[in-house]
Amino acid sequence: MANDDSGSTLPNVTAPRPIQKRKREPGPARLPSNKSVRTSIPNAYARRSPPRNGNRPQGENEQRRTSKPRSPSPSRSRSRSRSPVRQLKRPGAGARVAREQAETARRQREDAERANLASRQVTAAELVAEHYNAVPERGREWRRTDSQIKGLRNLNNWIKSTLIQKFSRPDIAPVDGLKVLDMACGKGGDLGKWKKAPTAPALYVGCDIADVSIEQARDRYAENIRRSAGRGGRGGGRGGYGRHDRSPPMEAHFFVQDTFGKPLSNIPIVQQVGFNPNTGPGNGFIGGGMRTGGFDVVSMMFALHYSFESETLARGMLKNVAGALKKGGRFIGVMPDSDVISATVKRLLQAESAGQTPGEESGGKSVKHGNGEADGGQAEQKADEDWDPEKPAETNGDAAEDDWDPEKSSDPQTTNGMTDAHEDDDWNPEQPSEGPPPMSADATPLANTSNGTSATPAQSDPTPAREGALTWGNSIYRISFPHAQPLTRKPLPRDGIFRPPYGWKYHYSLEEAVNAPEFVVPWEGFRSLAEDYGLELLYRKGFRQVFEDESEDPLLGQLAERMGVMSRDRSAGRGGLMVSEEEMEAAAFYHAFCFYKV
Numbered sequence: 001m002a003n004d005d006s007g008s009t010l011p012n013v014t015a016p017r018p019i020q021k022r023k024r025e026p027g028p029a030r031l032p033s034n035k036s037v038r039t040s041i042p043n044a045y046a047r048r049s050p051p052r053n054g055n056r057p058q059g060e061n062e063q064r065r066t067s068k069p070r071s072p073s074p075s076r077s078r079s080r081s082r083s084p085v086r087q088l089k090r091p092g093a094g095a096r097v098a099r100e101q102a103e104t105a106r107r108q109r110e111d112a113e114r115a116n117l118a119s120r121q122v123t124a125a126e127l128v129a130e131h132y133n134a135v136p137e138r139g140r141e142w143r144r145t146d147s148q149i150k151g152l153r154n155l156n157n158w159i160k161s162t163l164i165q166k167f168s169r170p171d172i173a174p175v176d177g178l179k180v181l182d183m184a185c186g187k188g189g190d191l192g193k194w195k196k197a198p199t200a201p202a203l204y205v206g207c208d209i210a211d212v213s214i215e216q217a218r219d220r221y222a223e224n225i226r227r228s229a230g231r232g233g234r235g236g237g238r239g240g241y242g243r244h245d246r247s248p249p250m251e252a253h254f255f256v257q258d259t260f261g262k263p264l265s266n267i268p269i270v271q272q273v274g275f276n277p278n279t280g281p282g283n284g285f286i287g288g289g290m291r292t293g294g295f296d297v298v299s300m301m302f303a304l305h306y307s308f309e310s311e312t313l314a315r316g317m318l319k320n321v322a323g324a325l326k327k328g329g330r331f332i333g334v335m336p337d338s339d340v341i342s343a344t345v346k347r348l349l350q351a352e353s354a355g356q357t358p359g360e361e362s363g364g365k366s367v368k369h370g371n372g373e374a375d376g377g378q379a380e381q382k383a384d385e386d387w388d389p390e391k392p393a394e395t396n397g398d399a400a401e402d403d404w405d406p407e408k409s410s411d412p413q414t415t416n417g418m419t420d421a422h423e424d425d426d427w428n429p430e431q432p433s434e435g436p437p438p439m440s441a442d443a444t445p446l447a448n449t450s451n452g453t454s455a456t457p458a459q460s461d462p463t464p465a466r467e468g469a470l471t472w473g474n475s476i477y478r479i480s481f482p483h484a485q486p487l488t489r490k491p492l493p494r495d496g497i498f499r500p501p502y503g504w505k506y507h508y509s510l511e512e513a514v515n516a517p518e519f520v521v522p523w524e525g526f527r528s529l530a531e532d533y534g535l536e537l538l539y540r541k542g543f544r545q546v547f548e549d550e551s552e553d554p555l556l557g558q559l560a561e562r563m564g565v566m567s568r569d570r571s572a573g574r575g576g577l578m579v580s581e582e583e584m585e586a587a588a589f590y591h592a593f594c595f596y597k598v
């Protein structure tokens, strides 16, 4: 999967289904014409969408209506009586038979399509699982000392913590405690962040498609419980997760589960908490949240983009999110920002048609595309490594994961400097965080952008562009889009608007972390789809903006210091920022969001 941009995993739901040609019927019985049937189809998505809840897309209903024998109205009878009866009767009966056969054939084709789609989804899901299962667990020590992207890891962790802090406030927590569902929880790296939520969860349910990751998450949790018991409950009665020493341990359950392609209602504990299978469009209403039951928060960190492979998966994901949330519950997450992608694709395509060489359009020399021309003489040492599917890859999830180590003492006396700064599980606002910020020599101040996102071209570019690909990035991350989607042959949009919003595959690689295909999540399309499932937007910010705004908050600012994002010494580096500009550029590819369940 890591090197698969052949599009072979793209289910054919992304390809418009050919409209079936039907036999002409003679005389008046021929109405409505095929043309009117075609124009009655509301949009391209409706044609591609498999029927949900037994409802067929409008166009198909139209087709079915035309094939149904009509009860003759008086006026129709009159008009028939003026027509030669024998000419109408025989072709009418024949046409009916033909229609029935055509209808049967169409249904069979649809069934086959659905079966094919289902099996291909499984394949795609399996490939994702395979990729993440293959990710080595390098350990906290490696991340702390050897990782070249410590600053980025810390920033990602802090942003996830910030979302958790902001949107799991006591006002949404019921008396029996907060219930959290982590969809695509990876190795359970966010368990420690939940411990520091304003209301520590009473129940955490983590699901992921990668079984090895789920095993690691279970081990992580069990180890923490064990150590906490060994310490006599010190460090938080909730198995070391709680902030209140006498609170009962946080109960956690982990499941191997495809959270986009399969309903979560098949998990007993999810059923027990409450799952509403009727959310989303269907029968003309949007199913609301449950008045009682349901999770208080659903979290989806660095994973939602996998669901935008197809409309079916995206809807499946939202159905699960909305179905699991209680009324008033929150859906939080982080994912790639399509505004950054759109702006960069548009700019690079314009530069390309203006005949500019890569980088010229931006005054820089780092963005390139096409046939892998050398870029400003930058070193190309990493070359094909970034495209090697065999190359062991660590996940972004790992980069994004907490560096929680149950072995580590939470005693502030035993922690210091960078070590302590990397221990956000043992967050202690009193503990100073010091250490030289990992600045690059040419680091520049943070750029202010209108929406907090940045399409800043990279500062350096040691990796080669792929043949026929539009590529940008810097020495730690790289995005690569094929000029045309392999399966659909759809070219990259010159206006930067991805329509339809599903199936736009690109390749993403991050130093030490990810090397895998992903899918664009066009923001507006996603937002309006989310509304269909009763999810209203509360918060959306690019990572740069999250940092600039939220680090002003006294508590979150302290947390940034504790997590190695900021130094207490504001004269160090760029106002104390411990994230290099290249890391910040990589981070600016993402944005954070929170929705509210109505």
Ligand SMILES: C[S@@+](CC[C@H](N)C(=O)[O-])C[C@H]1O[C@@H](n2cnc3c(N)ncnc32)[C@H](O)[C@@H]1O
Pocket: 125, 128, 129, 132, 183, 184, 185, 186, 187, 189, 190, 207, 208, 209, 210, 213, 257, 258, 259, 260, 261, 300, 301, 302, 303, 306, 395, 396, 397, 398, 400, 401
């Ligand atoms: C980048 S990792 C993020 C892990 C974790 N949320 C974090 O922030 O550390 C992406 C995760 O999404 C999971 N994933 C991808 N597709 C999935 C699906 N259909 N169902 C469940 N998990 C999925 C992967 O297995 C992987 O663990």
